[in-house]
Amino acid sequence: MNSELIASRYSSRRVAANVCLPDPSIDKPWTLESYRANGGYQALEKVLSGSIPHTDIIDTLKLSNIRGRGGAGFPVGVKWSFMPRAADGQKYVVCNSDEGEPGTCKDRDIMRLNPHALIEGMTLGGYVMGATVGYNYIRGEFWEPYQSVEQAIKEAREAGFLGKNLFGSGFDFDLHNYLGSGAYICGEETALLNSLEGKKGEPRFKPPFPAAFGLYGKPTTINNTESFASVPAILRANGDWMDGEWFKNLGVENAGGVKVFSVTGHVERPGNYEINMGTPFSELLKMAGGVWKGRKLKAVIPGGSSVPVMPAENILKSNMDYDSLQQNGSSVGAGSVIIMDETTDMVAVLERLSYFYHEESCGQCTPCREGTGWLYRILKRINSGRGTMEDLDTLLDVANRIEGRTICALGDAAAWPVQSFLKHYRHEFEAKINAGITHSYPTANAA
């Protein structure tokens, strides 16, 4: 472990409650010893040795109002209730640690700093959903987080928190890490399942949904790293055992608890901040030290590159929760808050994002495969001062023709930035076209 790097991440964040990110005062929080000393595996032990009915746990999760942290915000308790627990045959829980959405860097820290919370959460998931095997799908570049979770799995097995007949309950659960090999699309849950089967990461048609036909065709539930890692703390409920109200009350209506926001870009203290849902954006910005270099805020992408961009005046009246961000024109997404100051060239930013979607489209659906290439080429042209006014209409036309016409949401994710950047910053695109200005932000991509 590169502990120096980890220490530097600590210094740049503050937390409201330590659910996924451990208290900075804890020494080596990734060890089993530290995790145990701070309440770790208590939830699992109580549930298994007390034979707590799985329905009670689902009720607690529903009450806690925790919504999936991978981007779509689906309630975790509801998803867990969809699994045919009593059905014969193998069932699986799968953790999505692919973390590829530009601007998102929270699951990496959860795995480096708090791997046992993830293991405990997945094991509880296995118990609730009747699965005896779990896989944690980690993106291929994450060698350090992979080693961190490998080590934690080893510790947990040796201590009897993974394996056969856990806490004498008769329940078996084992967990394996799986390392990907570089493909954003594998964050999409059905592409992830294909990848786990050793195939190309191409999304599957839904339905059937993974709860009916998942890994190897067996019932499977996929949740994000942060979703699983939140579960033990929700059940511990700070001492009020299994009282879902505790977590719920940390947040606001429709958004329970705390969540990790990755604040990046033009701020003084980039970092991961685990804060109450519903915290005003302005407070989060303050925690991150404000806009860097004393500059003014221009725009924010609040949930990772796939959610619509918000001009400063819209985000400054928003709170960090699902309803508030939606009312003001965007979404929580994966909680990846990308800050842009007054000097930011919005055309250059959009060109870079469109290059990403073009690179990462898996090529299965024609509108996405061809459309993302069109978007990128037109934006490159505009950004280099060779665009025309008709190009702006073509951009929107192409984006609209991708949206809603693909197997998975990568196509939508490519279209939304284009639509929102043009909605709010059309004048910047027009200015480049009129003046034939070359880009002020040198884009690094070679293509």
Place this chain on the structure above:
Amino acid sequence: MSNPNRTEKMLSDFSLSEIERELSKFPADRRQSALMAALRIAQDEHLWLSPELIEYVADIIQVPAVRAFEVASFYSMYELSPVGRHKISVCTNISCMLRGCDKVVGHLKNKLKIDFNETTKDGKYTLKEVECLAACAGAPMMQIDHDYYEELTPEKIDLILEELK
């Protein structure tokens, strides 16, 4: 499927045992689930995946070679042509761009005298442009082999490269 003419052993005992360990994570009839790991392990030993090596891995996993070629060409971390001893991958996505990855890229290109997807003459470094590596709070950043390096400056890059064997 198996090539009867191939007798050459292309992977070390260590790599072969690592592949066995990966196979043990999956049901016995789901060996293909270990294909990606086996390709990674083979690449770790040989730096890149030659067609012969991919076929060799396919034989170990007991899948048709075409399955292994499909997978090797789908994922960006597999190298299908020779690369340098160290792979330097620079993120140029949004958070890194906002914090000046162009300076990192410029410095590396000048220093190593290569462009993206090129290898230095001494075979030591290959430079790559990559998408967001999920270390955006440490932007600008790069990955060299297994390790991440964050909050990069030209001076820091010089120190990092000096320490690489």
